[in-house]
Amino acid sequence: MSTATQPLQQHADLLVVGSTVITPNGAETADIASRDGRIVAIGSLRHRWTAKSTIEAQGLHVLPGVIDSQVHFREPGLTHKEDLEAGTRGAVLGGVTAVFEMPNTNPLTLWQADLQAKLDAAKDRSWCDYAFYIGGSGVNAGQLERLETLPGCAGVKVFMGSSFGDLLADNDTVLRRILRHGRRRLAVHAEDEARLRERKSIVEASGDVCQHPQWRDVESALLATKRIVAMAEEAGRRLHVLHVSTAEELRYLALHKRRVTVEVTPHHLTLTAPECYQRLGSLAQMNPPVRQQRHQVALWQAIREGIVDVIGSDHAPHTLAEKAQPYPQSPSGMTGVQTLLPVMLDHVHAGRLSLRRLVDLTSAGPARVFGIEGKGRIAVGYDADLTLVDLAAQRTIENRWIASRSGWTPYHGKTITGWPIHTVVRGQAVVRDEQLVGSPSGQAIEFLETPEGPSAPC
Numbered sequence: 153m154s155t156a157t158q159p160l161q162q163h164a165d166l167l168v169v170g171s172t173v174i175t176p177n178g179a180e181t182a183d184i185a186s187r188d189g190r191i192v193a194i195g196s197l198r199h200r201w202t203a204k205s206t207i208e209a210q211g212l213h214v215l216p217g218v219i220d221s222q223v224h225f226r227e228p229g230l231t232h233k234e235d236l237e238a239g240t241r242g243a244v245l246g247g248v249t250a251v252f253e254m255p256n257t258n259p260l261t262l263w264q265a266d267l268q269a270k271l272d273a274a275k276d277r278s279w280c281d282y283a284f285y286i287g288g289s290g291v292n293a294g295q296l297e298r299l300e301t302l303p304g305c306a307g308v309k310v311f312m313g314s315s316f317g318d319l320l321a322d323n324d325t326v327l328r329r330i331l332r333h334g335r336r337r338l339a340v341h342a343e344d345e346a347r348l349r350e351r352k353s354i355v356e357a358s359g360d361v362c363q364h365p366q367w368r369d370v371e372s373a374l375l376a377t378k379r380i381v382a383m384a385e386e387a388g389r390r391l392h393v394l395h396v397s398t399a400e401e402l403r404y405l406a407l408h409k410r411r412v413t414v415e416v417t418p419h420h421l422t423l424t425a426p427e428c429y430q431r432l433g434s435l436a437q438m439n440p441p442v443r444q445q446r447h448q449v450a451l452w453q454a455i456r457e458g459i460v461d462v463i464g465s466d467h468a469p470h471t472l473a474e475k476a477q478p479y480p481q482s483p484s485g486m487t488g489v490q491t492l493l494p495v496m497l498d499h500v501h502a503g504r505l506s507l508r509r510l511v512d513l514t515s516a517g518p519a520r521v522f523g524i525e526g527k528g529r530i531a532v533g534y535d536a537d538l539t540l541v542d543l544a545a546q547r548t549i550e551n552r553w554i555a556s557r558s559g560w561t562p563y564h565g566k567t568i569t570g571w572p573i574h575t576v577v578r579g580q581a582v583v584r585d586e587q588l589v590g591s592p593s594g595q596a597i598e599f600l601e602t603p604e605g606p607s608a609p610c
Contacts, residue, residue, distance in 0.1 A: 164192065164203040166579050168538065171209035174511050175530050184214065186536030189578035194532060207574055207581065209540055213507065216515035216530050217249030217537025221522065222394060222415065222464030223489050227273060229258025234469045234557050239489065240279040240594060242555035244582045246490035247572030249280050249537040250527060250597055252306040255287035260319050262292050264302060271304045271596060278594035280577050285309040285339065289318045293329040300336045301603060304596040307336045307522065312376045313343030314439040320345065327380065331387035336601050337522065339392045342376035343368060343440060361479040362429040365441040370398045373440050377401045381408050392521060395420065395466050397440040399450030406459050413461040413521045416451050418488060418495045424448055434475045434482035435562050455505055461521050463513040465492040469558035487556045491549060491563050497541060497570025523600035536579035545571040
């Protein structure tokens, strides 16, 4: 007489048990096992698996690791504002497991050596996974097809306005050269530089930060967006329009979604003019600016209609001393990577979007838009990047919580509902019970459109 064979007990590096997991199937009560940095099992695992480490996650929701595809970590050259260690530390404290960093550093990220310097600086100092944009410019346009395929490169970023030196690309001839030299999706900051220069006298005369949306007006955004979309269509190039802020742009972009993807930011979804400028002064100053409520209403409508693909923070810190300069000498930018998820969870609590839609905007969406390998969903075989949140937790955001070297947030004093509790990057818990643990072990993100591995040919 034979007896049924009992299944052998299996072993994981990390076991997350007792949670509600947001999978491609929706919300499921399940456990998650990870080994060697990847998810190896999902289901009822507690009694069939052992693990080196276990997270008891009753009452929590497990989201695919949040991907912030627009941050400015200021290293090298501007590390008094921010650096890679502090920026990524803030990221994981806020539930973010991967970031794309922007090229407007000093020196600018224009060449292979610049990219490699950032990759070297991030190694053993980054708490989350990372990739870096190459800046698209007249000086490197002919080389972009090669540069965009380098390991660790998030793609090419173009500044049509609000930049400086070799990073400003406001000339049609230069823009067409950039669009022709490459195949990956091109990310663009769309403001019309000529109109911005013409209108700067408006704010110089007033010195009033409340005039910021009048200087960088709707037309400056719409002109640039229409221009780059038309040129991208001529070139057959995919486009990603960053931090869209106007109702007019969204109406236009809704007609061009076949090749164009759209990012919006938490600050444009949360703050409104003129109240934010009256209350915060230049701490609310961003490019493109926070605008009147009608634009915010349009952003939320675009999220509901599926026009928006990605939410990025546009984390762009400056010191309080720099922000205290008289407007318009005060620089534009605010912290955001650490508050992206808490602020958006509060919007979920308020009923402005579902948790599943938030996951699409912050995990699945970035993975889909940028062709990220092994990230963006909770599925067997994918990286074990997990963001564990308490949807009912109430917290008050305070400056002292912010890890950024700049040390402040425009949301100081804001009480919200929904908070990240644990953060797991490639199977390693880097935040437990809201506290940093372990050591930085982030790695370069891999993309479907670039050669694999750090030693891939250039």
